[in-house]
Amino acid sequence: MKKILILITAVIIASCSDNIESLNENIKDPSSVPGETLFTSAQKSLVDQIVTLNVNNNNTKLWSQYLQETTYLQESQYDQITRSIPDNHWSFLYKDVLKDLNEASKVINDTKYVLKPDIDVKSNKLQIIEILTIYTYSILVETFGNIPYTKALDIDNLLPVYDDGKTVYKDLINRLTIAINALDLSKGSFGIADNIYEGNTTLWKKFAASLKLRMGILLSDTDNTFAKSTVEEAVATGVFTSSADNAYFKYLSSAPNINPIHNNLVLSGRSDFVAAATIIDMMNTLNDPRRPLYFLKVPATGTYIGGGIGLTSDFDSHSHVSPQIEAATAPGVILDYAEVEFLLAEAAARNFAVGGTIKEHYDAGIIASIVNWGGTNADASTYLLQPTVDYNTVIANSTATTPWKEAIGNQKWIALFNRGLEAWTSIRLLDYPILAIPDGAKSGFPNRYTYPVLEQTLNPTNWKAASGAIGGDLPETKLFWDLN
Template sequence: MKKILILITAVIIASCSDNLENLNKNIKDPSSVPGESLFTNAQKSLVDQIVTPNVNNNNTKLWAQYLQETTYLNESNYNQIGRKIPDNHWSVLYKNVLKDLDESSKIISATTYPLQTDKDTKANKLQVIEILTVYTYSILVETFGNIPYNDALDIDNLLPVYDDGETVYKDLINRLSTTIDALDTSKGSFGAADNIYGGNVSSWKKFAASLKLRMGILLSDTDNSFAKTAVEQAVTSGVFTSRADNANFKYLSASPNVNPIHDNLVLSGRNDFVAAATIIKMMNLLNDPRRPLYFKITPTTGTYVGGNIGEASDFNTHSHVSDYVEAAATPGVILDYAEVEFLLAEAAARNFAVGGSVKSHYDTAIIESIESWGGTNADAITYLAQPTVDYDTVITNSTASTPWKEAIGNQKWIALFNRGLEAYTSIRLLDYPTLAIPADPVSGFPYRYLYPSAEQTLNGTNWTTASTAIGGDLPETKLFWDLN
């Protein structure tokens, strides 16, 4: 009888112990996060960083001279250090994006899915992660130069070595080629967890090819043969052919999932930005039909007025961005059809075999830009007919050493409005448009982001080696692909 009582007591104690342990579990903080959730978080962190005008994170809309600050002028005058902007850019892309993508890939790879539909999408999910990984690394190379790559995501390695930027960039292009071939368009991928394409694999394949086109063009001056092969392969794989292909991240109308521009320009209650004089002057000169689509007129003058670069600009007497630009649910664009057509125009100008003439791609790019922003085809045709816009006339009248760079560079820059990072890259590659010198610059034009200050103190030896290799950790140091 005693044995029975002891056994019953032991069972009760064990049962109570299990119940207590279950009560101590925080069900709102799961020990294992699904790979799909990590992918969604990484995707949003990536697009937020690309889109935001927040001066603590991304100054490229100021450097591309689309916007001008009203009161706090450090960033317009090329000060990268005051707010640790390079540190924040680096941290978001490595920690919030690449690390989450890496963990997402590991978890999905290790997951045994019970449903056949999930089994069928597993391989494509891993390839989509790879595409966004390549995209993210490409931004890091384009903004810093040499970066940690092979050692980057090893959490046990606190002193990652920096890899040569050109070597990394070419490897990224090769990774894209492998991914394009591996995608299975007969099956799905992330579905609703993907806020860009909703899991559509055909769209991701076009995006990968278009990204390869963009990256190949960037290498045209430094390794024309490699660039030519990459660009022609990309076109063969199938790049964007309409705005339906655009890579638009879907924001919502309610915080915290609104477009970061709305967050910074509306929800903040601050009046920190107005239109920059550089873009307003060019659009006024060209009688550009996109002016009311990009900006608002100033009520006091009934005209479009931009703030002088690097100078305090009264919020009430200068143009603001349009309602559409600052709306909560305006999509975050990371690659679009108009840009692809400009890239094809550049490729044709370099005599790459992409089909079509420079002018045909140039015209298509401008028409697409105007129409996608809400202008009409008639607006676009009238605009193109102007001698200051017509490709052949601009080339004939140009005094530039490479006339096509001036023609494409100016129009591509206008079309890339509100996309600071890509405009910043285009300006450095094509050397157009001619930008204004800020009122009180702390450096020359920033051809690159400085390495984070944390790298100098915590990874000093590798930082020193990388800085020496690129020609100095200076804003004026041109990166390997920026030769002219």
């Protein structure tokens, strides 16, 4: 009898203990996050950082001289340090994007799906995560040069070494090829959890091939043989063929899912930015039909006027961006068809076998840009007939060392409007357009972001080694692919 009582008492005590411990559980928060949710979050964080005009996070629309600050001029003057911009860019991409993508991949890989439709799309989900991971790392290399890569996401290693930028970039291209080949176009992927392509694997394959094209072109001056094979493989795989293929993140009409520019320019209630003189002057000279699609006329003059670079610019006396630029639902663009056509024009100019002539791709890029922004084919045709735009005439009249770089570089830059990071990369590769030297410039033209101050403080040995390897942790230091 005593033994039975002891056993019953033990069971009651254990049961009470379990009940008491359960009172400490937060039943409102999940104990684990689905991989699909992590993917969606990482996707938004990535595009937000690429798109934003917030001067604390991304200054490339100012450096590309699309926009000019009105009052606070440091960022237009190439000041990277006052607002810790490199630290923020680095943190967003590593912590909010790459870490979440890495965790999403782990969770999805480890999840034992029961339903056949979920089982069928599991592999495609993993490949799409891989493609976005590659895209994110490519931005980091193009921004900083040598970066933590092989040890970057190891939570047990808080002081990762920096890998050679060129080695990383070529490895990313190899990884991209594997991911492309692994996609199963007969099956879907993320569905509505994917705010770019809604899980359409055919479009993701085109995106990956177009990204491979872009990355191959970037290596053209430093490793032409590898670049040529990369570009030709990408084209054979199938790159974007119309604006229907564009990689657009779909923003909504209400916070927090609005386009960051709407927050920067409208909800902030501030008047910090106007059009930059560099782009306004070129578009005025070319009588570009995209002016009313990009900007507003100054009411007092009925003309387009840009602010001087590095100078105080009165908000009411200069052109502002158009309503479609600052709309809450304006799509977040990370790659589009117009850009692909300009990349193909560059490839043709470098004698890569991509089909079509330089002029054909150049014209197609301009037409795609004008029509996609809301212009007409007639607008594009009229524009292309101008001697200052017609490819053959521009080349014949050019005094540049490499005329095709001037012709393609200028028109590609106009087409890339509002896409600061990619425009900045194109400027560094092609050396066109010729930009103004900002009044009061704090450095020469920034060929890179300097490494984060936190890296200098917390990871000094590896930071110092990386800085020495690239030629100095300076904004003017050219990265491995930027030879001219």
